[in-house]
Structures are given as C-alpha cells and as structure tokens.
Amino acid sequence: MKLSYRLRLLIVLISLGVLTGGGLLLKHLLLPDSFGVYGPYRANAIAEAALVPIRHGTNASCFKCHAYEAGIHKTGRHQTISCEFCHGTYMDHVENGRKIGTLPVKREKQITTLCLRCHNTEIKARSELVIKTVAMPNHLADQNVKLTHNCNQCHHVHAPLKYIIRAKQMTRWTEAGR
C-alpha cells in the first residue's frame, strides 16, 4: 500500500498531537496541585508548613494570667528564663483561652537538679560574663547551711536574689563584714 505524502504528513501530525496531548494529560494527572508555582515542588506545602499550630507560647502568654509570678519573675535575674522550660508547654495547659491541663511544678531535689543544669562550676565552658556558677556542695558549706539544703531554701527560683537582697536590707549584712 502506498500512502500519499499528504496522508503521511497527516498521520505524523496526528500522532504527534496525540502524544503531546497524552503527555500533558499524564503530567496533569501525576503532578499534584500547585506543583511548579515557585519551583519544582508543591507551593501549597509552604502554607501547610506555616499553618502548623504552635506548642510553645512565650513568657508574655503565661504572664497574661499569672500576674503574681510575672511580678517576681520580671524583676529578678532569671527574667530571661522561659517559663515553659521548667513548667512545660503552653499548649498542654491552655487551649482556646481555657485551661486544659495542669503543668508540673518542680519540688525539692528536682529544683536543685534543675538549677545545676546551668549553675554548675564543674562544667568549664561557662563564662562569668554570662552566668554565675557554684560548686556543690562547697557553696552550701561556704554559706554555713546544712548540706541537705535545696537551692530554693535560700534562693527564690523566679528571682534568685530576692530573699538575699531583702535579708541584707533587714540585717544590714554585707558580704565583706560577714
């Protein structure tokens, strides 16, 4: 069978068209929505990543309700410490403005452990410019208190020098004249 030139051209063009159309259709079916808007990835993934709900709030979100603690925490040396590090995440505690759970409060030896996470002199990489460190139990001996004392028996955990400063004011006691 001999085909004319025109018929052959037509067959080639039609098959090209079918292939292109099929390819485009296949691409459309296989590629997810919003693929290629910014580049070879799903642009909607950015919005999805932005929409993930947060779990940590900020100190300001805690202070909205806990005004008494805020008053102490904001004035002391520990003002840069996040509430949520010691107490747990905001979203475990509040949802849509309502309390949904109680966050733990550290007690006794837990407090000492927590304090020494930062304030331990044994770890040498702690510059005096950044943090005041103590060696335990030498610090207790130096201060003439029982070696079983926990940190919070002298230091308020939210404002560590609160009681120390007050004691100094009341007794006119100074470090030098001890």
Place this chain on the structure above:
Amino acid sequence: MKILDPSPKMNRRSFVKNVLNGTIAGSLYLVWPMGGDSLEIPEQIPGIRDTAYDIHNQAFVFIVDITRCIGCGSCCVADKREYNVPDGNYRTWVERYVKGFSDQIYVDCPNGGLDGYQHPRTDIDEDIRDTFFVPKLCNMCREAPCVQVCPVGATFISPDGFVLVDEKRCVGCAYCIQACPYSVRFLNPVTRVVEKCTWCYHRVRKGLLPACVEVCPTGARKFGSMRDDTSEVYNILKGPGVLTVLKKEMGTWPALYYKGARREVV
C-alpha cells in the same frame, strides 16, 4: 441639601485603599487560622503580622553565639516538645567540645544535650585548654545539597529562604539525609518521612521567634530578619564582629552564622 465634609486627611482614593487593605488583611487572618490563641501573644518579629507577607522579599538569619552558650540544653528540650520529636532523633542538639594542650579535640553529645551537661568529662588524660558548647541546627543553605538530590521534589528552598520538607510528597528514600553536610536530617520512625529543623517556620510566620531562641536563657541563639535594620541579627552582621559558617568550603552558603566558633568546629 447639606453635603457632609469628607474627612480632611482622607480623599476617595486613600479611603478605598484603606478599605481594601483592611479587607485583604482581614481575609488573610480568616484564611490562616493561627492555631489556638497565638495571635494574642505579642509579636516578637516585627513586621510579620501587620503587613501582608511578601514571600519573595524576606531574608532571615540565625546567629549562634558560642561564647554565650552554657550547655543547659533548654533549646533541645523546647525543640523536642514543640515537635514531639521521637526519642533518639534530634532536630537540634548541643555538642561539647573539649580541646587539650596537644590540640586534640574531644567532642561528645550525650542524648543530644537533652539532659543538659551535668558532669565534666572524666575520660580525658591530658590537661584541658579550652572547652565550649556548640549548638547545631539546620544551616538553611542557599545552595542546599539536600534539595538538589531529592528525586520527588519533596524538599525545597521556599522563596523566603527556608529549606522545608513536604511531608505529603516525601517518600522516605533518605537521599537527602546522606547529602546534608551538617547531618541535620533524620527519618522519623513514626511517620516514615524525613524531618529536619525548620527554624520553626510555623512560629516565624505567626510573628514568633523559633522555640529554641525563645527559651535560650543567655541569648546564645539569635534570630531575626535582615529586612529590619533594627533587628539584633542585622546589627551583628553589619558590625565588625567575626562570624563564621560551618563547612564554608562546601559552598552551601548557610544562613546560620556562628559567633566565637574556633576553627576546630565542624
């Protein structure tokens, strides 16, 4: 008939503009529910909430100040809580570097720093010259090797400069885990997709600092926008202080800078 005086400061054009702006901003808040009551929390990164987010005109920078890091591990704890990271995997971690007088380097990182560093190392015989902590997290490379190798387009650099993972698209082949020079990626054993530090993209878009920056008690971790010339990171980068990036010779162009990093830090 008495014609009411229009407000002297507002002509018709600016009135229409204001109304339109208000509508757009309002509708954005409707389209993007912020999750819980995060909008009630004061904004920490200025200029994110009050203007429409221009995704093509953003530049965020993370600075880790090694001289201020005390190795408390707050950042690691916050990170684990923010994302419920499975045990044994870390989106961010804090390494302890110990340098002896023989220039020998000892690095350890028990449990990624999650438990903090409570005790000094006892297994080193020589005298110790220098010791410091190095927090590690995603470097947000401008030329990210992990993005190059992804066969399905699941990991990408968003127009605002964040390297993110599309968890719906990821097939868990772990090519990117091998490609990352900084080892910040891991395969989540629960979801079977690759996960990595995102500099808390969901928090940044809500105008909040990343969780690790928020909890850092000494300001060793700093985050901010380079489009805001009042931000701390802008002024650090503008200033004369020496900043380094990790593995500069690899040409990845990280947006994570280190202040006070010794040359041994890799």
